[in-house]
Amino acid sequence: MILMPLTLKITTLSPVHIGSGDRLISGVDYLIHGNSLVVISLDKLLQWISARPDHERLVSILTTALANPKKGGIEECLRQVNHQVDLAAIQAYRINSNGHHPPEILGFIKTLTSRPFLPGSSLKGAIRSALLRGKVHEDTALQGRIDSTLSQEIEHLRSQTKNQEGRRRGPDTKSQEIEGFVFVKEGIKPNKRSNYDLNRLLQIRDSEPLDIGRSLEVQRVQLLSIRGHRLGWKEKNSDYGNNPTTLYIEALKKNITVKLTATWQTYLQSEAASELRSSTVEALFAYWTYYLRIASLNLLVQE
Numbered sequence: 001m002i003l004m005p006l007t008l009k010i011t012t013l014s015p016v017h018i019g020s021g022d023r024l025i026s027g028v029d030y031l032i033h034g035n036s037l038v039v040i041s042l043d044k045l046l047q048w049i050s051a052r053p054d055h056e057r058l059v060s061i062l063t064t065a066l067a068n069p070k071k072g073g074i075e076e077c078l079r080q081v082n083h084q085v086d087l088a089a090i091q092a093y094r095i096n097s098n099g100h101h102p103p104e105i106l107g108f109i110k111t112l113t114s115r116p117f118l119p120g121s122s123l124k125g126a127i128r129s130a131l132l133r134g135k136v137h138e139d140t141a142l143q144g145r146i147d148s149t150l151s152q153e154i155e156h157l158r159s160q161t162k163n164q165e166g167r168r169r170g171p172d173t174k175s176q177e178i179e180g181f182v183f184v185k186e187g188i189k190p191n192k193r194s195n196y197d198l199n200r201l202l203q204i205r206d207s208e209p210l211d212i213g214r215s216l217e218v219q220r221v222q223l224l225s226i227r228g229h230r231l232g233w234k235e236k237n238s239d240y241g242n243n244p245t246t247l248y249i250e251a252l253k254k255n256i257t258v259k260l261t262a263t264w265q266t267y268l269q270s271e272a273a274s275e276l277r278s279s280t281v282e283a284l285f286a287y288w289t290y291y292l293r294i295a296s297l298n299l300l301v302q303e
Contacts, residue, residue, distance in 0.1 A: 006262040008204065010118065015219045015251035018122055022107035027073020028066055032101050033087060033094075037218055039114075040074055041092040048090055095250065096217040102248035108216055111209050116216055116250075118258045120204035127202070127292070134291025135182050137298050146178050203263040210258070219251040 024030055030039045049058045065077035078085050087094075093114045110116050136142055153174055176193065184193050210216075222244040225232060233244030 006264060008123070008260045008262050009257060010123070010260070011257045012252055012254055014254055015217070017106070017219070017221075017249045017251045018109050018119065019249075020107040020109040024105050024107055025069055026101075026103050027069030027071075027075065030105075031073070031075045032097055035097055035099065036094045037097040037100075037105070038087055038094045039092045040090055044090045044092070045074075048085070093212045095213060098218050098220075100218050100220055100248060102218065102220075105218060105248040105250060108250035108252065110212070113209070115209035115212055116252065117209050118207040118252075118260065120206050120260055120262075123260065124202065124204050127288075130292045130295035131288060132179060132182055133295040133298060134293075137294055138291070142181060145181060149174055149177060201264065205261045207258045207260045210252075210256070215252055215256050216250050217253050219249050221247040221249055223247070 024039065026032075030037055032038070045062070049055050049062065052058055061080050062074075062077050065071075065073050065080075068076075072079070108116050109119060136146065176190065180188070180190075180193055222233065224244075
């Protein structure tokens, strides 16, 4: 197998959030100190407490504080212990809060040592989506084929009869079939389409870990929702309204440059491996910078 190493350099044009799935709670996981959001390391805090002669009393105070975050949480605990605590000694990390005092924040993906990084899988997914969007945007025949596929599915849903439980079958997004129009050879069975995944041509490793204080910050996000021809702020308890849902996130700052190592699987472009690809995929990668640019411009126009 012939491998071609590449170095990808990415610079953020706006704040970027790649979620870890973690939800940090004010008073339990972090506190605001000046213009910083300080995430507390429970292990470090317990180590500090264990070194105190009155550690049993401090553990009791901490337990009560964590159970009552709305009454001050960890910050109230530190006030009650009557000891001067150096936050740097008990913090996991700190980032710029941008003046926000959020009740909770959504965490950015990090290493076990609390250092953010850009996952290679996220970049591969973004490239795949952009290639698909760019190709569809430029190919009117492909647009017609997709419209026909979706119209048939809509018509099928309208005409189908209720099943024995009195429920209708949920709609099929047709996403795999539509992706197959672009990435997979004609006549390939659905259960074999993964063998033709264009991402097999390109392997991208995770980036090196970043310095968290220099790269992350807190950002406020408000959501817009589109349904039909209507556009409005998304609320927690209703579809539209004047009080938008507000989320707070850990985000990679604007103008942060990240390097990732990629490997191009040149073997899969050889004649011997021709059955595992299609001429369409080769054309996509031949003009991939063009399609990525078209997709980006299309998204900007939508914004």
